[in-house]
Amino acid sequence: MLLMSPFLTHASRQDGHRLAARHMPGHSSVKERSIRRRLRRVDRGFADFLRRCREEAPSESSTSLSAGGRDWLLENDFIVAEALQTLDGAITSEFLRRLPGLKERPDESTGDPRIEIIARDLVQRDRGRLDTDEVSLFIEGYQEVHPLRLAELWALPSFLKLILLEELLEGLTGGETNFEVGPYILSLRTLAAQDWRDVVEALSGVERILRQDPAGVYSHMDFRTRDRYRNQVERISRKADDDEERVARAALEQARSQAGRDREGHVGYYLIDEGRAQLFEALGSRVPVGGTPARRRRWSGLFYFGGIGVLSILLVALFAWLAWGGTLAGLTALSLIPVLLAVVPAIGVAVALANRLAGEFFVPHSLPRLDMRAGIPDEFRTVVSVPVLLASRDDVRELLQTLESNHRANPDSNLTFALVSDFPDSDKERTEEDDEVLAVATRGVQNLNRRYARGGRSPFLLLHRGRRWNRVEGRWMGWERKRGKLVELGQLLLGQPSSLWVAEGDARRLEETPFVLTLDSDTRLPQDAAARLVGTLAHPLNRPEVGEGGRVLRGYSVLQPRLEPLPESDGGTIFSRVYGGVQGLDLYSRAAFDVYQDLFDVGIFAGKGIFDVKAFEASLAGRTPDNSILSHDLFEGAHGRAGLVSDLTLLEEFPGHPLTHARRAHRWIRGDWQLLPWLFPRVPGADGTRVENRIRPLGRWMILDNLRRSLQPPAVLLSLVLGWVLLAPAQAAHWTLLLVSVVGLPFLIGTVDAALRIVRTVPRRADLEVEVRALGRALSRWGMELAFLPFEAWNAGDAIVRTVYRVYVSRERLLEWTSSALTARRVHRSDTFWALCRSMWAGPAVSLAGAVGLLILPAPIPVAAIPLLALWFGSPFVGQIARRSHRPIRDPRGVFPRRVARSLARRTWGYYEAFQGPEGNWMAPDHFQESPGREVARRTSPTNLGMGLVAVVTAWDLGFVGTSRFITRVRSSVDGMHRLPRYRGHFYNWYDTISCQPLNPQYVSTVDSGNLAAGFLSTREALFDARSRPLWTRDQVEGILDTVRVVSETLEAASGSGTARALLNEARDLEAWIESRLFAAWEAGLPRFVHAMEELRDQRMALFDNAFLRLQGPVTDPEDVERWDAVHAWVSHLRGDVERALDELLVLLPWLRAEFRDSAAAKALTARILPEGSGIPSLRRLSVVLSRELPEEVELTEDAGESPDAEGSDPLERGLEEARDVVRFLLRDLSELMSELDAWYREMDFTFLYDDQRELF
Secondary structure: OOOOOOOOOOHHHHHHHHHHHHOOEEEOOOOHHHHHHHHHHHHHHHHHHHHHHHHOOHHHOOOOOOHHHHHHHHHOHHHHHHHHHHHHHHOOHHHHHOOEEEOOOOOOOOOOOHHHHHHHHHHHHOOOOOOHHHHHHHHHHHHOOOOOOHHHHHHHHHHHHHHHHHHHHHHHHOOOOOOOOHHHHHHHHHHHHOOHHHHHHHHOHHHHHHOOOOOOOHHHEOHHHHHHHHHHHHHHHHHHOOOHHHHHHHHHHHHHHOOOOOOOOOOHHHHOOOOHHHHHHHOOOOOOOOOOHHHHHHHHHHHHHHHHHHHHHHHHHHHHHHHOOOOHHHOOHHHHHHHHHOHHHHHHHHHHHHHHHHHHHOOOOOOOOEOOOOOOOHHHOEEEEEEEEOOOHHHHHHHHHHHHHHHHHOOOOOEEEEEEEEOOOEOOOOOHHHHHHHHHHHHHHHHHHHHHOEOOEOOEEEEEOOOEEEOOOOEEEOOOHHHHHHHHHHHHHOOOOOOOEEEEOOHHHHOOOOEEEEOOOOEEOOOOHHHHHHHHHHOOOOOOEEOHHHOEEEOOOEEEEEEEEOOOHHHOEHHHHHHHHOOOOOOOOHHHHHHHHHHHOOOOOOOOEEEEHHHHHHHHOOOOOOOOOOOOHHHHHHHHOEEEEEEEEEEEOOOOOHHHHHHHHHHHHHHHHOOHHHHOOEEEOOOOOEEEOOOOHHHHHHHHHHHHHHHHHHHHHHHHHHHHHHOOHHHHHHHHHHHHHHHHHHHHHHHHHHHHHHHHOOOOHHHHHHHHHHHHHHHHHHHHHHHOHHHHHHHHHHHHHHHHHHHHHHOOOOOOOOOHHHHHHHHHHOOOHHHHHHHOOHHHHHHHHHHHHHHHOOOOOOOOHHHHHHHHHOHHHHHHHHOOEOOOOOOOOOHHHHHHHHHHHHHHHHHHHHHOOHHHOOOOOOOEEOOOOOEEOOEEOHHHHHHHHHHHHHHHHHOOOOHHHHHHHHHHHHHHHOOOOEEOOEEOOOEEOOOOOEOOOOOOOHHHHHHHHHHHHHHHHHHHHHHHOEOOOHHHHHHHHHHHHHHHHHHHHHOOOHHHHHHHHHHHHHHHHHHHHHHHHHHHOHHHHHHHHHHHHHHHHHHHHHHHHHHOOOOOOHHHHHHHHHHHHHHHHHHHHHHHHHHHHHHHOHHHOOOOOOOHHHHHHHHHHOOOOOOOOEHHHHHHHHHHOOOOOOOHHHHHOOOOOOOOOOHHHHHHHHHHHHHHHHHHHHHHHHHHHHHHHHHOOOHHHOEOOOOEO
16 A cells, blocks of 8 residues: 655656656667676675675774664665565566667756666666655656556566665765765665555556446456456557557456457457457457467367377387387387387376477466455355265264365355265165264254354255155165266256255355355365455356357356365375375376366366356256266266366375275276267257267367276286387386386476476575475385286276276166275275285286296296286385375484373473462463563463463363363453453453553554464364363373473472482382373272362372472572472472362262272162263253263162261262252353354454555555
8 A cells, every 4th residue: 555645746756757858769779688697796796795894893984874774774684685586586587678769868868768777767866765746746746747568667676676676775885974874775665665556556547547347347356357358458469569558448348348248248248258359350460370369279289189180190100110020020010019009108207298299389377357355145055065975973074174165265155065865875765873873974064153153144954855766776765976066066056856965054155156165075265265265256257158969168067276285184194195295197297187178278177166057057067867977077067167266275195005096096087988979979868868968079078088097007907018028128128117107297397397496596495495395295106017017907998898887787886985984984094005915916916927927938038027027026015115104203202202292292381380370360471581580471472372272182182271260261261361451352452460450662563463363263162172072081081190200300490319219219109100000090980080080089198198298308409499489389289189070070070988988879870870881971961961871769878877967969870960059150251251262263354464565465
């Protein structure tokens, strides 16, 4: 944002006007190398000057710079370095070619760009002082005479920096006395902070013209799209040799002539769409080659497919030349077989090279987009649907967590997040588990709506449908699986009959919803990704135009974003890191997507994207036969015209196990081969009749290319083996080397790219490490592909044969499918090395068979075959290594780092226990000063407050405090914070913890507020978990053990005396007792554990206390006094931990007290409330059970052998009532605390802290 000063006058505008009057635009003759020379001279000059400043004392300085100026420069040298680095990357030959020069410049040297002369005048006007407002006024005045080109406006900050640096260096080294450094440094800092996008749009005449768009769309687009439009104006002006503003006006006039039409009435139609031809005609210019999208697609097709054809022929010829020994005389019928098989990998290499060349010669372009940062309008309301199977309660919980996470990242009021569910296949229409699982899902969606409902809007829905009998499959199942759910969702949104029903949520959320964003259950939506997708599909140039018969003629009915694996997919194994991080010739490669979108304006739909409901349904109407298509994504995208949103990425899980990956590939290959009939002119229709195939040739090529990819592993394997058998040893060696290179070519391309980047540049160490890791992953992927080749060949061959048989013979089991989550669970359940060997038997089998075959053949064994045969034999071992975690083991001693970490954590919690208490209103102090004069700093900040809350959460997680104490401490801290005054929801940066008043100067810190907001969210989530988490866990036993270990550590540090050693032995005995007895009691159940805890409190701790009192003698050394004080403190902590843990147990489970433990009533209560296998109860469960299971049928008084007390009630019954009251109080306090923290978080107004220009806080 430009900040207007009240002292500005028209002087700047007049100066710009006068300068422009002296200028006559012409051509610039400046070269990149001359600018580079100037930059190097400035860089060397500053380096020498700064070196001298650092080496010389101020009093002895040989420079003319004052002491203040010298300090200015030394303290801000990074600003100079940053400016030089920016200029080094910004100034290129292409950059300079776009800048006009001047024909006549009386006072300046010739050959300089016009914008450099303007920049020099601006810098010299006030000796380096630059004000962005004055710069803008100066440029406005200049443009009253000569409008500047867009390239010049973008180049202005670069030339201002260059002139500032040159003038600053000249002043430093020119001997000028009292030269002022400050203005130049401040100007460089201002230019670095200024968002030049706002300046360009404010000064650009082209921008002012395009904002008059009659469709009213241009001003509502995001910056990237507006910038693309302006770039096209610039390109068209160069091709047409015309003025940029005249080009913009011509586009505007064309749009005005078509006002009222969504597409043709928008200026963008004439800048980036088919209207470009009309625009060139209006400018009186010939349309250049590739000047319109249609012409570009024609030329791209010739280049791409012609290139694949030529490269394929050359590569097949190379294979043949190697197989036949370089002469036709070597051609035999047998040697022709491996050559024919090699056609498939040869085409694969040709496609990979063509994709690579296309990336070099064609510029990628992204789809235009509306700006939805202010929110999605009602007219583009969208359902985010996740088609799922409700298989188990655990599955449902994971689904709900992912759904919630996606909503948090995309919390728009016009987004509705829906689980679209059905049940797994079954022999029965309904099973016993169905109602239970559906109830869990229903309650989960209810809870989410309670938590996130705003303004009467509940953002979550559960849509469900029942099973249908499938005669072909012979099973009860969801109709057409995922495809059927999306079809029925579309019918529901369009008001048509549908078997989907709203199981939970507000059905009104589905009204007038034109878009559906469909995701898989493991897909993660990055922040604001949904709004960006909606904005892309909502743009008029992307909206689908449906013609006769449902064919999408222009625009897109479905948009597919990029897909990338989650950083730590499936636990972060070596396999997921290598396969997920390197893109090759696999089914959903990024190169293929980019090639199709950038050359032909279409993409491949991969099942995760946004679609226009009406157009999508119309394009598929009558086109999809039942029980025929498993992998429907490519089919739907080919009919509905899919587009790739290349600048937006969704994240998804990547298999972390070779077998999980193989089974997913098997499912994909089966789905691809089911589309085989759609390569032909006549195809099956929805009613079973043969209809005309409406998939365009490019769509059929996509299908064929996927089939070719699936054939590649078996073709390469057979080519290798037959080459060894049928070719001469010399030819076999070359043959093997070529085929091995074919397998690794996609990864070799990446390897070469990385190596060239390292050689061409001198990268920073961090960049070099990234490139080296990329090289390592690429080479690892190549090696794994070779090792797994027989396994992948068998896997692909099995899928192909099964599918062809089912499609053309049996017509059964075409919808056979297992979810990715279930597949992963099955693999992990039997995840042993022998299970891996059984599944990957193909590698060792081919290796042994190949070795035996080569041994019995009369020809000698090809040397090139031996490494591959050995690698294949060891492929299960490679798989075993690949399935391991890639995380490095930091310490070979295993448990040692964990003990150290827990000990440090316990000591850290000790700090908060000691200093975050009632004397400071339960707020964490800033610090504690140990010496001199031990003192607590009674002040706190938002960061300290947030750390205090998170410290309690972490202590609870680690078992240092129980659930009730966790809630109580959070309540105390929140009550203390309620006393603190705030500003616009923010806590001030410093408070006195005793008076609770803010300290001067009073201000709000963005960083501290962000830290506190994170603390609120983390604590709120922990409180939410506390309702359903078991009240006691094994971690609490470990927490007591950690405290004992800290006692031992403090005793070790206390002294080398015999007393300390004796006490240390006692502490270690106690530690051993806890490790053996207390953990064993925990495993035996709560009653045994309570008894052991009582023994620990009453006997073991008593023995330790007696030994402590008996052995400790007088201490005189001050350092020893301090150490023994620490020992006393930690012994006290230990005693408190034990007593509080036991008290919590006995308050909430009173029948486990010693006086009731052996009674019949206590045993009955234990059996009912703690039944075997039920686990430790949570607060919520305990509340329900205590309310329902009070011992009415058990005569407690008689069983206990006691009489009622004076109050007339039984002690155990009274204890149960007290426990119920405590549990209800804790649950109520939990809910109130969550609401309070959520309110504080939402009241924090970050808008006034946000810099819109830099898009930073």
